[in-house]
Amino acid sequence: MEGLTALVKKSAATGDFHPFIFGEEENMDILQFADDTIIIGEPSSDNLWSLKVVLRGFELVSMLKINFSKSNVYGVNVGDWFLNSVTHFLGCKRGAVPFSFLGISVGENHSRRRVWSRVINKIKIRLSSWKGKFISIGGRVTLINAVLNAIPTFLLSFYKAPDKGGLGIRYVGEINKALLLKWKWRILTEDNTIWSRFLEVRYVEPKLKVQGYIEEGNKSKDSKWWRDVLANDIKTEFGDDGFTSNIRCTVGKGKKILFWSSLWWGDQTFQALFLDLFNASNNIFATVFDAVSRSAGGAVWSPKVILGLEETVICRLQCSAQNSVAAASYAAGCGSNQQLRGG
Secondary structure, eight states: HHHHHHHHHHHHHHTTBBEEEETTEEEEEEEEEEEEEEEEEEEHHHHHHHHHHHHHHHHHHHHHHHHHHEEOOOOOSSOOHHHHHHHHTTTOOOSSSEEEEEEEEEEOOSSSSSHHHHHHHHHHHHHHOOGGSOOOOOHHHHHHHHHHHHHHHHTTTTTTSSSSSSOOOTHHHHHHHHHHHHHHHHHHOOOOHHHHHHHHHHOOHHHHHHHHHHGGGOOOSOHHHHHHHHOOOOOOOTTTOOOGGOOOOOSOOOOOSSSSTSSOSSSSSSHTTHHHHHHSOOOTTOBTTTTEEEEEEEEOOHHHHOOOHHHEEEEEEHHHTTTTHHHHHHHOOOTSOOOOOOO
């Protein structure tokens, strides 16, 4: 199947096939996993001809036959007349949203119970195929754990299960949260994947948002999946702040590190150390890069940017802060010209 990917990308590079464009320079043309393939492009007659040439060329070179009768075409904001012409031209079927890809329902509200009912039915079928009376108690536990850990894991790693009703299994909620937390980690650590570039265009600064999520800042235009990823967290019995308090940032330029909410200095965030100043700040999403004032003489902390307040108000905060001027100076560089060290 790598040959099909190469043909599609070559056609896109030569300008014959026009892929789906997002952002200013990013595009998406083909998604593949094993023998499941999705080709995405602009709805035009030229694209149809280019796609048919690519698919026919793949058949001739690989000696494999594409089963068009089992293939589907989907349209987003595309007229019915065009979709009908595509089905006749390619000899495929017209699909409908939602559809299933790699076992995940695409285009459906995953908070609905019917989405998870399919998972429950699969588990019931798998368990009912065994005769429980012929298995010991230990064997039953092993079987149940194996089925529960295998079937719903992929779905739980992508969607948040309903809080009530849901799967009805006690520990699944914690597994679901832990699997969803991996998306936060991947967003912070993976930069060169197609999905990370799409999130950057779609949600703007996703790295900052996973570090400093607040419910009030959650936009209604954001997808349900993105809102669930941001809101998801697991706080331990030690009373920490969950995900953000258990990751440490290494400062380079500081453009992707939040001054208040990220753990980049010491063992606590500045938000936790100086909660009064944080609550008074009008710029709680200031980055470390923004918090530095640069001049010919060097770089110093900028309390005006950090707090988002006028200088006169900052002076009053210095006097009324719980730990006096020293605390404010340590948090935001107020009252001192502390030089910035490092990158």
